[in-house]
Amino acid sequence: MFALRKKQSNVASLLFQQSLDAMPRAAWLRDADLNLTWVNRAYAEAIGKTSDEVIDGQIELMRHASDPDGRSLAREAKSTQKPVTALRHIIVGGERRLLLVTEQVIDRGVFGFALDQTKTEELESELTRAQNAEAQVLQDLSTGVAIFGNDQKLKFYNPSFLSLTLLVSAQLDAGPTLAQVMNAMREVGRLPEYPDFRRVREEWSAWFTNLLQPHDELLHLLDGTTLHLRVMPHPAGGLLCMLEDITDRLALEAAFNTQIAVQRETLDNLREGTVLLGGDGRVQLWNPAFQTIWSLSDAALQ
Known part of the structure; x- marks a missing residue:
């Protein structure tokens, strides 16, 4: 019975690792001493090595100036017994990438994974610009x-x-x-x-x-x-x-409208027939005397 349960546990662990291996984001496992015991394909490709080479050489993906051995987050997670997340800039394939890294304690060590936030950072920079x-x-x-x-x-x-x-x-x-x-x-x-x-x-x-x-x-x-x-x-x-x-604009509009009204009143009271033609030769303005002299209807003038 014990052997069966152990076998089932091993199968479940294998399936879990296979699922992680298929992920497009880096994932890894550490033992109680924080040594790397397994990395997925995305992790190995980011390093430019095989998974075995990464484990044998203990090549840390997150190693940089402020974290020389790349294990500071793992140490903090182990110390606090809580998941620890931080943003880290690293060089992957000759390109600078921004990763959101999480390390959290599990039964037999520490599990870590990284989400690529480079596109988000680029969009935020573009938005800022x-x-x-x-x-x-x-x-x-x-x-x-x-x-x-x-x-x-x-x-x-x-x-x-x-x-x-x-x-x-x-x-x-x-x-x-x-x-x-x-x-x-x-x-x-x-x-x-x-x-x-x-x-x-x-x-x-x-x-x-x-x-x-x-x-x-x-x-x-x-x-x-x-x-x-x-x-x-x-x-x-x-x-x-x-x-x-818009105070001045309103004042100008009022003055203009007043002037037009005065001119209209003057034109309407002239005894002489008066008409104004536009540049296209069409009637633009006329007074009642003009309309009466020529016996024209409003429709004809409009």
Whole structure:
């Protein structure tokens, strides 16, 4: 009976090792003295040796300057009796790789494995470069830009945003929430005098979870300034807020519309028939006298 159980245990152990050997990631076993007793194919290929050569030479995959014998994690795992995980940069096949290494104590020693995190590191580096490039572009915009993360805290703002809100950099550098930024803007008169400010603040804070499309809003301030606020979901999560002073633009539009209205009124009261033709020879504008003289209908002129 004992012999049968031992045989079954050996078979199970063999099957386990065969499964590990087929894994695309490095795995290894150590004895109680932390010596390598078995490594899988991925481990041996990373070293450029056979499994037997690795065991005979006790060639550690994780050996580097801060861990000369490559066993520091195994020693810590054995000492604490808990799994130990750490990131390690090593050279594999002439290439620098980042591995997430775990060593954990088992019945007869220590079991270790490594997950290749190189692609993740490269993607994170690429993302960082893209974010830095984005930040550089946004820094130079005349439009105020602020980016809030999923935690509703301010992650980025440009000089124009600081100028338009009349806040100081120390306030924004502290990473305030959108609600806190609103409170600060209200104190310096950069928000309208809302009858129910608390409700508005709750509505703006809810944008983090319910805003799916860009939202535009005009902020008419007590000093006559009008700010155009545009808020949209940020691709990386959170909100992208853009703030622009459109006071002068609105004033110009109002002056233009007033001038057009005055000219229209003057034209309509002329006794002489007057018509304005565009560059394509089509009628663009006419007065009632012109229409009456030529007995033309609105449809004919349009």
